[in-house]
Amino acid sequence: MAHYHRDTECIHAGYQPGNGESRVLPITQSTTFRYDSAETLGKLFDLEEDGFFYTRLGNPTLDAVEKKIAALEGGVGALLTSSGQAASLISVLNICHAGGHVVCSSAIYGGTFNLFYKTMHEMGIDFTFLPADCTEAELEAAFRENTRCVFAESLCNPSLVVTDLEMFAGAAHRHGVPMIVDNTFPTPINCHPFEFGVDIVTHSTTKYMDGHAVQVGGCIVDSGNFNWKNGKFPEFTEPDESYHGVVYAERFGNMAYIVKARTHLMRDLGAQASPTNAFLLNLGLETLAVRMERHCANALAMARYLEKNDKISWVNYPGLEGNRYHALAEKYMPNGSCGVISFGIKGGREAAQRFMDHLKLASVVIHVADLRTCVLHPASTTHRQLSDAQLEEAGVGPDMIRMSVGIENIADILADVEQALAQV
Structure with a gap:
């Protein structure tokens, strides 16, 4: 597909019907998919082949919408979730575990703040909250040896603080960790975080992307730019025994983060969007x-x-x-x-x-x-x-x-x- 402007990609990205196929993205309302051999299905489970086998991990309708959002943000891949809260949870949990630490803007949506301040704290992850309009010195002072990422909103809800994305991303990279930004309010139409050094973007697709208040959903988008081999993230460079020793950074290259989010956390947490909700979201995206x-x-x-x-x-x-x-x-x-x-x-x-x-x-x-x-x-x-x-x-x-x-x-x-x- 040619590289179009974002308003054109809102309509055309992610799904290209073939001859005689549905012009509108179809709803594949099926939990599972048939294969002719157990060997093929086994390779899918071992991440040795691409394909759909269970909607919790992937589905043609979800896949098309994920590709559209990835194209709008300029990323290498995306993952739809059941809510914006699920997107925030998975985006951090994918790289931060018990004993880890996150530097986070305090001017984030109240529900996200509570997720981080209470629930993820109870999971053993510590957060340092600081003002979204903090100075660079204040930001630098918040980092620790065990800091795993920085999280902020591009345009804060509801305070409407505009985060200095380059400053936050620059500090994150100096400490060898990625910058995660919730881009819900401006959407990829009005703000392009990856162009300013941000590594991962999240969305509550319930908001402007849907635009009609008919579905609850979220999305994580991977820029593909962060170096997961920098020595701080063994989950990408050491074998994952739950997938027979796959090494994400080796097998999947610059898509390691988003593949792990899908095959590990979506597999285990099950916070997947439904095909019907993805269809409704796509209708909203077309007029975004x-x-x-x-x-x-x-x-x-x-x-x-x-x-x-x-x-x-x-x-x-x-x-x-x-x-x-x-x-x-x-x-x-x-x-x-x-x-x-x-x-x-x-x-x-x-x-x-x-x-x-x-x-x-x-x-x-x-x-x-x-x-x-x-x-x-x-x-x-x-x-x-x-x-x-x-x-x-x-x-x-x-x-x-x-x-x-x-x-x-x-x-x-x-x-x-x-x-x-x-x-x-």
């Missing part, structure tokens, strides 16, 4: 580029409106010229960031709740980043498990409202916000 353009235009118009409203105490959106992260956004997301903005209403938490209660077009929902405008109060929902100190470190104040601006006509969205503010 045009939707992101509308989301960003609407969000910028909303942010500018709120900036001038005397009932609003502050507005945070990287597209605003006066925003503290505007320069980084111009560097890493020159065509726009996403449709999510955050702001505070004078009067604090009570005023924020009154505002949300009077919205008519916009919905109050936990979800974010689909085509419908919606709002949320993060401190009492997605981040409610965090302490006050952790909320402050994550950039989530008690007055913060997260608004995911949809693709409705911007005049209708603005009118809805205006009438709700009149009730505050």
